[in-house]
Amino acid sequence: MPLSVQQSRTWKHRGWVAFLVLPPIAFICLFVVYPILSAFGYAFYNWQGLARGEFVGLANFREVLFGPTMGPVVWNAFLHNVQALVALMIIQNGGGFLLAWLLYKEPFGFRFHRVAVFVPVVLSTIIVGFLWKLFLNPNFGIVNQALYSVGLDALAKPWLGDSATALPALILANAWHFIGFPTLVYLAGMQRIPSELIEAARLDGTSEWQLLKNIVWPLVAPSTTILFTLLFIGAFNWFEIPYVMAGLDGSPFGTTDVLGLVFYRTAFGNQSASIQNFGQGSALATLLFLFIVVFASLLTLWLRRREIQI
Amino acid sequence: MTSAAHSRTDHAQTNPREFSYAFLIQIVLILNSFIMLYPVVVMVLSAFKTTGEIFEHPFALPDFTQVQNFTRVLGETSMPTYFVNSILVTGASILLILVLGTMAAYAVARYESRTNTFVLLFFLAGLMLPLKLAIIPLFILLRDLHLLDSLWSLIVTYTAIGLPSCVFIMAGFLRTLPAELEDAARIDGASEPRIMWSVMLPLARPPLAIAAIQNAVPIWNDFFFPLVFIQSDANKTLPQGLTSFMGEYTTDWGMLFAGLTIAAAPITLLYIALSRQFIQGMTAGAVK
Numbered sequence: 001m002p003l004s005v006q007q008s009r010t011w012k013h014r015g016w017v018a019f020l021v022l023p024p025i026a027f028i029c030l031f032v033v034y035p036i037l038s039a040f041g042y043a044f045y046n047w048q049g050l051a052r053g054e055f056v057g058l059a060n061f062r063e064v065l066f067g068p069t070m071g072p073v074v075w076n077a078f079l080h081n082v083q084a085l086v087a088l089m090i091i092q093n094g095g096g097f098l099l100a101w102l103l104y105k106e107p108f109g110f111r112f113h114r115v116a117v118f119v120p121v122v123l124s125t126i127i128v129g130f131l132w133k134l135f136l137n138p139n140f141g142i143v144n145q146a147l148y149s150v151g152l153d154a155l156a157k158p159w160l161g162d163s164a165t166a167l168p169a170l171i172l173a174n175a176w177h178f179i180g181f182p183t184l185v186y187l188a189g190m191q192r193i194p195s196e197l198i199e200a201a202r203l204d205g206t207s208e209w210q211l212l213k214n215i216v217w218p219l220v221a222p223s224t225t226i227l228f229t230l231l232f233i234g235a236f237n238w239f240e241i242p243y244v245m246a247g248l249d250g251s252p253f254g255t256t257d258v259l260g261l262v263f264y265r266t267a268f269g270n271q272s273a274s275i276q277n278f279g280q281g282s283a284l285a286t287l288l289f290l291f292i293v294v295f296a297s298l299l300t301l302w303l304r305r306r307e308i309q310i
Numbered sequence: 311m312t313s314a315a316h317s318r319t320d321h322a323q324t325n326p327r328e329f330s331y332a333f334l335i336q337i338v339l340i341l342n343s344f345i346m347l348y349p350v351v352v353m354v355l356s357a358f359k360t361t362g363e364i365f366e367h368p369f370a371l372p373d374f375t376q377v378q379n380f381t382r383v384l385g386e387t388s389m390p391t392y393f394v395n396s397i398l399v400t401g402a403s404i405l406l407i408l409v410l411g412t413m414a415a416y417a418v419a420r421y422e423s424r425t426n427t428f429v430l431l432f433f434l435a436g437l438m439l440p441l442k443l444a445i446i447p448l449f450i451l452l453r454d455l456h457l458l459d460s461l462w463s464l465i466v467t468y469t470a471i472g473l474p475s476c477v478f479i480m481a482g483f484l485r486t487l488p489a490e491l492e493d494a495a496r497i498d499g500a501s502e503p504r505i506m507w508s509v510m511l512p513l514a515r516p517p518l519a520i521a522a523i524q525n526a527v528p529i530w531n532d533f534f535f536p537l538v539f540i541q542s543d544a545n546k547t548l549p550q551g552l553t554s555f556m557g558e559y560t561t562d563w564g565m566l567f568a569g570l571t572i573a574a575a576p577i578t579l580l581y582i583a584l585s586r587q588f589i590q591g592m593t594a595g596a597v598k
Contacts, residue, residue, distance in 0.1 A: 013421075016502050020417035021429060024410040024473060028436050031448070031470035036439055038447035050450065099342060102335050109339070115585045116343040119350060122581045122588060124531035126549040127574050130556055131353055134566060142352060145368045176345070181596075184589055188597040208331075226596045237442060240533050244553070267446055268538060278446050285443045292440070 039289070042282035049276055060283035070266075070280065077250070077257045084171055084258070085235035091175045093227050096182025097220075101212060103183070104190045114187070118180035125177060129244030132173040136160050136245075160245060163255040170256055174241050182227045189223035190216060225303035229296055236292055239264070259288060353574070356567035364563045379568035387558075388543055389572060392551030399461050399547055400530045403468035404522050410469065411476025411521065412514070416506055418477070419484035420492070430481070436474035441467070445538055452539065463539040464547065468532070472525035475595060479524070483517035484510065523584075523591030530577060548573050 043060050046053035064070050099117060103110050120128060135141045138158035147156040159169045193216065201211050217224075239260030242250060248265060250257025267281025356364050357379055358372035383389050414433065418426050441448065448467065449458070457463040487510060495505045536550040543554065552573050559565040581588045 013502070017417050017421055017423065020413040021425075024414040024477070025429070025432065027410060027466075028432070028470060028473060031451075031466055032436050032439060032441060032444075035441070035444035035447035035451060038450075039444040042446060050453070099339075102339055105335065107332065107335050107339065109336075113339045113343050114589075115582070116346050118585070118589055119346055119578065119581065121592065122527055122577050123350075123574055124533070124549045124552075124577075126531075126533050126552050127570055130552065130566070130570060131349060134563065135349065135352075140365045140368070140563070142368050149369075176349070180346070181593070185593050185596045188593065223596070230596065233440065237440065243533075264537075282446050285446065289440070289443045293438075 039282055040286055042278060043286045045279055047276075047278040050278070056279070060279045061287065064280055064283045064287065073254070073257065073262055074259070074284070076254055077259045077262045080167060080250075080256065080258050081236050081238060083167065084174070084238055085232060087168070087171045088175060088231055088235060089228065091171070092179050093182045093224075093231060095175070096179050096227070097186050097217075099179070099183045100186035100190055101216065103187050114184070117183050120177050121180040123177070125240035126244055128173060128177045129241050132169070132176070133160065133245045136169055161252055163252050166246060166252060166256045170241050170245055173245065174238075177241070185223050185227055186220055189220035193219045221303070221307035225300060225307060228303060229300050232296055232299055233292055236288060259284070263288070350574070350578070353567055354571050356563065357571040359564055359567075361561070361563045361565075364567070379564045380572065382565060383555075383568045383572055387555055387569070388546070388551060389555060389569060391544060392546050392548045393572075395461060395545060395551075396530060396548040399464045399468070400526055402461075402465045403472065403529050404526055406465065406469040407472040407476050407525055408518055408522060411473050412480050412511070412518070414473075415477045415480030415484055416510070419481045420506075420510070430477075433474040433477045436470075437478070441471050442534060445535075449538060458539055459541045459545060461545055464532075464535055467535050467539075468525070468529045472529070475524060476521040479517050479521045479594065480514065483514055487513060519587060520591045520594050523587055524594050527577070527588070527592055 042052075044055060044057060046056045046059075064074055103114055103117075135143050136159040138144060138156075138161065141159075143159065144156040147153065157165060159165045197215060197219075198211065201215055206214075237260060238258050242256050242258050242261055243264075246256035248261060250261050263281060263284050266277050266284060269276050352368075355372050356368075358374055358376050359367075359379075360376075363370070363372065414429065417423075418429055452458045452463045452466075457466065491509055491513075492505055495509045500509070531549060532547075533549040533553075536547050540546055540550060543551075546554065552569065555569050556566060559569070
């Protein structure tokens, strides 16, 4: 960095720095800043297909939140996003924490287990969705086949066709896909804990549970902050798994409908109703964006406060 | 074996509770790895079976010489086209991300300027904003630029999404290089571009690899943007093409599993070969 002030003020030098900085900035302005700023504006207009109509103020927002057709659909989907968030927090992040703790002890074969747990993470969500859709097939899927082969015929069911099990099945498929991510992030966090701390606690005869609760969990708080914030953003952007496994309408009977699907249907239409409504779609995107930004920031602030500095 | 095992479990033998705890850990980890890997194994095994065999003997080992599902997927379907498109899109996006990201990062990290903070804040904002939610204006912008339904629509979108993280990874690294390196080259009369290209960047290969992997996996696997931007079959990428393929062969399960296996193979094999780099790259954003 140390260039003398005189040198750095020559025009040649300024031109070189501008050549380095301006193309990336221009690129982001055109393809990120401009679309995001326009997204807010679009929500205040009436749209006929791809053509912008008259200014309608907050009408699109009103329709999306409280309208007789859109309102119930949106709130129903929102509820499913919240359920997925809570379930994944426990299964995916909580399970990841426990797995990380087991790997942290470096038992026999931990290198293999560490690579294995991350295999589904590198797969495309589309592959994961289709794979589990085939496995959960009522007649020929391996889940029911396995139940039949051990005589548990009573437990076999059309997992994705049953309103009671469809959303949980989607959530479990998602947890299978991603649990390796929190596991390895937590593992990296645990490996940064000074080992003397854990040794000392062990010598004092601290029980495993006390050790986890009072020492490890507080000390991996920075990992928790990042993982829970990412999961929050991911849960409200949830789209691929429901799209592939349950279809664009969140079958059966909208019990797997999530905001991502509602947004896609509204903005880009579907087979049953191929109407594009960019106005309501933009209103939904704007609301979702504000919701995610506000709550993710609050969540981050709250989680940061509980982090302990050592 | 016995003597080594004996000395290792010596401590455990004095404490049977600890021994059974270690045993429990093994059970949990083995069970978990089984759950993680078995579905992938079933996918590959089923790809060698006929649909009838899959329905009759879902857990049996197949005849591995029976590869007609694979030859049909590669010969009869558009899967090879999707594959080439995915490689082109991922390759071009990564190249653009690394070039543009390194340019911005180099300026911020190596030259003092009052605007540096502003430039970094600008890219930080780009890192935070989910472009997915601005897909409607992006769709209209790409239509106006006549890029819709072309591979370029995906390349520019992925570059825009990946650029900020690359700037931060590269700037973080380039800042740590000692100034003496530059000064020595400057005294030798090297120009600034020459210093950047021949002195500094050859040292920056490790962070470039991390930035490349961090972006390549999500780009290779992305589905949402192609779903909205691409219509014609000739321009579909692998995840999107897979949905058309799965819709076309719904009842031919041998074909379905072969298609899934072929789509999953490249990234899985690459991951097994480079697991350390993959894990480091993909968790780079969450591990400080």
